[in-house]
Amino acid sequence: MIPAIFGCSGPSLTEKERAFFAKVKPAGFILFARNIESREQVAALTADMKKTVGRHKVAILIDQEGGRVQRMTAPHWRKYPPMAVFGDMARHDPTLAASALRLNCRLLADDLRRVGITVNCLPLLDVRQRNADPIIGDRAFSSDPQLVASFGKITIDALQAGGILPVIKHIPGHGRATVDSHLDLPVVDTPLATLDETDFAPFRALKDAAFGMTAHIIYSDIDAEKPATLSRLVIARIIRMRIGFSGLLMTDDLSMKALKGDIGTLASDSIKAGCDLVLHCNGDMAEMRSVAENLTAGDNSVEKRLATLIRNAEHAPVPDRADLKRRYEELMSRF
Template identity: 50%
Template sequence: MTPSRPGDRGASLSAEPLALILGVSGLTPTPWEAAFLREINPFGFILFRRNVRDPDQVRALTESLRALVGRPDAPVLIDQEGGRVHRLKPPLWRAPPPAEVFGQLYARDPALGREAAWLNARLIAHDLLALGIDTDCLPVLDVRHPGAHDIVGDRAFSEDPDEVTTLGAAVIDGLEAGGVYPVVKHIPGHGRAQADSHEALPVIDTAFDDLVAHDLVPFRALAQAPFAMTAHILYTALDADAPATLSPTVIERVIRGACAFDGLLMTDDLSMKALAGSMEERSRRSLAAGCDLVLHCNGDASEMEQAARGARPLDSAAQRRWDTARQQRRLPDPGYDAAGGLARLGELLNG
């Protein structure tokens, strides 16, 4: 399918941001992408490895994306977890360790584990904000389960929900101290999945009470986070017909209810194979189910158009949540000693 020319959709620039976060295809927006983004006015953007060459290029890209929508505070997201998942790579950027490393240190010394997790997140925020990236899809609050698919694996801190909560709180605080919004994921929990949701729809048959007692613990404890990302997982005890991202029952009863999360709720990537239907249908159903924002990552122009057709402007509840996030955002200490923080983190991890 060939993408239409901007203007062919019969829509003009929305006064309110569209409830959509989009990726672009390369190091700079193409002429088509620039015109499309200017027209539809998405809420924010997400960067991947294909969008990264060097610091000057990334800074120019984040500036250009915000200029296209005329909003200097339009969020720019990235997945900079560490371990297997980091878009900014050596030698130009530090490679953070996976979450499991902090869980192992915590098991030996809880105080040092918390300190290391905070320092690592603070250093990530320092790197991101220098590039104009203000939102990190971190921390992973999934509780690891023995025998589950390794799509989570060492991205999880621990098999103990209380340890996940403690270390997740340290990461949130470290990111926020550096002026970066955290995105907790993957609510209501990906740790039991027996399949990779990038490739297939995982099905979890665990009873609701067991989920509340275990998997939901970190999400409930850290419900004040400004953003959360859904899990593309079918929880048969909650909704046997729709994965969490598309389920009004899961979002209302579990995410907004049992977890009491009142921040901005975004989908995981709409282009993942766990979801069925066109991008337009996925986008529309996610928002109808109760998500505030839909996320489309791969930069495919035709899919971006479909996702935009299924989206709507930010509604009043989402706007209230975004206003709250902006009001509560912390400004980083301009005198932060990143070199000293890095040296201390090295001591902790190598000690």
């Protein structure tokens, strides 16, 4: 197994993709809207992915946040609100907001589990800031670090109760970025002491999460030259030591324009910097080959950790979806 998570080009694996994935055996896959048509089709795709790499315990990821970022949509799946809705609700009724969020995430988890997805890239623990680029915006719970941490914990627990593994993102914090990292490289000049008190706080509170996803951001008071994804300083001193994150650390998508240079070199540099897994999302075969050629299988500790996490998640009981839906809609109707 190589420490890479790959996308694919469409709603089913092509023969070229199947042969490539069977050969390199990636740690997992990630799905996007281009891969989604119906429940039956997604279930068949995830089953084929597992069969192709010869492992049942495969990390199959998706960004199913709600709001602007929801890959599985109507008419086959319900539309979920952005996470800021629950943060706004908490200003009026914190108990109602917490209960509604918990049920929201249980329903999300049930949607994913039914089609063979094992990991949701949620929750965002980014602390929303004024004058930041809107790429985070209403995807974040709040500008209050304590509320972000509290609601992040609810999200993690609810997803895991539904058999889905969560990913905390974008560690150590994307809330201050003034440009969209999909398009360019953000630079945050905020002093370390301020970051430590605000942006880092939710990640520190939830440092025991199974997975974390890096931010493609330069924090100039820590490492003025390299973004967190490629920075040994940020990963070792901040993410691992100051924050104390002990889970599997994956990059954000290497094909985002915040990162410059050869995609294969970016992959190897991310691992050298301290990431456990690299994420490559666009399904471009030439780029995926370059990523694979620059990674080695190494020891099997990551594979064992992945298998254990997925095995444990599979033991979660199957919920009464109709009851979840009834209770959720009753709570949301009160806001």
